[in-house]
Structure formats: C-alpha cells, structure tokens
Amino acid sequence: MSSAEMYNGLKVLSSYHRKGGVGKTFLASTIAYLLATGGPDGTGKKRRVLVLDYDSQQDSSKAFLQMDAIPGDDEYAAPTHPDYKEINDPDWPGRNTSTDILFDSPVYEYPTAFEGIKVLPSEGNVDRVLALTPQSERLVSTITSHMKDWFSIPDLAEDYDIIIVDNPPSKSPVSAGLLGAATHVIIPTEPEYDSIDGVPMLLNRIDRINEDRTDNPLEVLGVIPNKVQSKSKLTQKDRIALSKLYDKNGPTAAYMSQFWLTQRNCYRVMERPSVDESHFNYVHNHYAIDEMTKLYQLVENKIWGGK
Numbered sequence: 001m002s003s004a005e006m007y008n009g010l011k012v013l014s015s016y017h018r019k020g021g022v023g024k025t026f027l028a029s030t031i032a033y034l035l036a037t038g039g040p041d042g043t044g045k046k047r048r049v050l051v052l053d054y055d056s057q058q059d060s061s062k063a064f065l066q067m068d069a070i071p072g073d074d075e076y077a078a079p080t081h082p083d084y085k086e087i088n089d090p091d092w093p094g095r096n097t098s099t100d101i102l103f104d105s106p107v108y109e110y111p112t113a114f115e116g117i118k119v120l121p122s123e124g125n126v127d128r129v130l131a132l133t134p135q136s137e138r139l140v141s142t143i144t145s146h147m148k149d150w151f152s153i154p155d156l157a158e159d160y161d162i163i164i165v166d167n168p169p170s171k172s173p174v175s176a177g178l179l180g181a182a183t184h185v186i187i188p189t190e191p192e193y194d195s196i197d198g199v200p201m202l203l204n205r206i207d208r209i210n211e212d213r214t215d216n217p218l219e220v221l222g223v224i225p226n227k228v229q230s231k232s233k234l235t236q237k238d239r240i241a242l243s244k245l246y247d248k249n250g251p252t253a254a255y256m257s258q259f260w261l262t263q264r265n266c267y268r269v270m271e272r273p274s275v276d277e278s279h280f281n282y283v284h285n286h287y288a289i290d291e292m293t294k295l296y297q298l299v300e301n302k303i304w305g306g307k
Helices: 024-037 059-064 098-103 127-132 136-151 154-159 173-181 193-211 236-246 286-304
Strands: 011-015 049-053 117-120 162-166 184-189 219-228
Touching (some): 011 173, 024 162, 024 184, 136 173, 193 219, 219 236
Parallel strands (some): 011 162, 049 162, 184 219
C-alpha cells in the first residue's frame, strides 16, 4: 500500500520545520490557494482542500478566517460557525478548532471565500492535548493513532482531495504526532545556520517514522529554500548555507528543490482574511509567478504525478 492509498486516496501534506519563522505557514496557506485555484494561471485541476492549523501563531487560520480577538489575550478564538443555526447538533458549541479532533468532539469545517478551501483553525494554545496522556512518548503515538483514524473517515476522502497540516514548530509531541500521520511532508528552510542545521535532523526523524511504515512511507516532497536573496545579492554567508544544503555528498541534497523562494514583499498576504486572489499579491509579479508555478508543479507532480 502506497502513502496515497492510506486514507482511501486522501492525501495529507504536512508543512513542517522544527524552527519557527522559516516559511512553514507561508507554504501551507499558499499551497492550499494554488491547489484550490488550479495554479497561478488557473488552468490546472482544482483540488478540494482542507487546512488544519495547529500552529499557535494561528497565521493559517487568520489567512482565511475572521478570527475573534480575545480581550486581554494574545490569542484569537475561532469564530462562530456561519452554519451554526442550520446545524442541528446539541453537543456542539458552534465553534471548532483543529484540536477538537483529538478529543472526539463534533467537528464542522469552516468555509472560506475560496470555494475549494475549508479550514479548521488553531485554538492558539494546544496545551490541553497534554491531558490525553502524561507521558510524552505515549502522547506522540496517541496523537498519530488518533489522527490516522480521523483521516481514515470515508467522508473525508469523498469531500477533499488533500488535507494540508500547518504543523507547530519545535519537537513537541503534537508536531511529532501529526507528522507521523501524514502521507507527505514539505520542508521550508532559510539560508541560515539554525534553519539548515534542523533539516537533516528532521529527515532523520522521518527515517525513524518510516521504519514502522515500510508499506506506506512518509514521502518528502522537497526541501524548499525560502527568503533567499536574488542571486546577484547573495551574501557569502548565504552561499555557504546553500552550498551545504545542496552538497551532493551531504544528507539533504537528494531532497532539495531546484528553485528558491526569494525574499520579496509580493509574497505577503495583503489583507486578512484573504477573500480574493488580489490579496495573494504575488499574482501580480511575474518573478513570483514563475516561482509559484514551480512550487505548484512540484506539489502536483510529486503527489498526483501531474494528473
């Protein structure tokens, strides 16, 4: 059984790096947009996408939903579901977060302004999952097992082509547990020491996961250098970092993408929540469109074989 067949054909893509701020959320939200809209030129197959946000920064949630500010707090609450009055479920409070999945609570995905994208937002602080078990190692396997069961629900494969998980950074049991249930992973990295040093460690973790998944290995789509200066502006430090990543005798070379994402303001989401493509500002910059086309083609080809 291949990874693509684990969940009745449903794909689960984890965007992950152990370090924060390297582009993990950027990849998750942008790939969701690209897949749902058929790529930068809109001519590709439009995929049905569910985004699960588990990052405490809640940026993937805020990219697509109008989250509710909590007075005196630095976190946001999930909004009241727009279909709250239409959904007849006495056990449901009218709001959902991705963490509810782990507690077998009623879960209703949120629609967004994009027809092909739905979201389960982050609750900001996922520490309540520690109540599942007091032992860290058991918590990892508990989360992996629970998420595998949830991804296997037949209705999910009927409703979605892919679930994109915005993993929390760090080596927490939550991030490890979520990664263990994914079918695919994409890894962003900046050209600086802490970021590139974490890539081989993450690849080692994937190897350990695959020791128990010989029939359906977790597949690496690629390692994507992000926030790279244009070639004419690369510093010596940048060149050293990139040469380490692409060293043919090193542990990461086989996974490196053949393109970089450069540091341009056109990649910033111009408004939150995003309600139309104009808010994904890169669609107006031909350099960025070229890079987004390569990113889109990488994901499409690696997961669906370009179909």
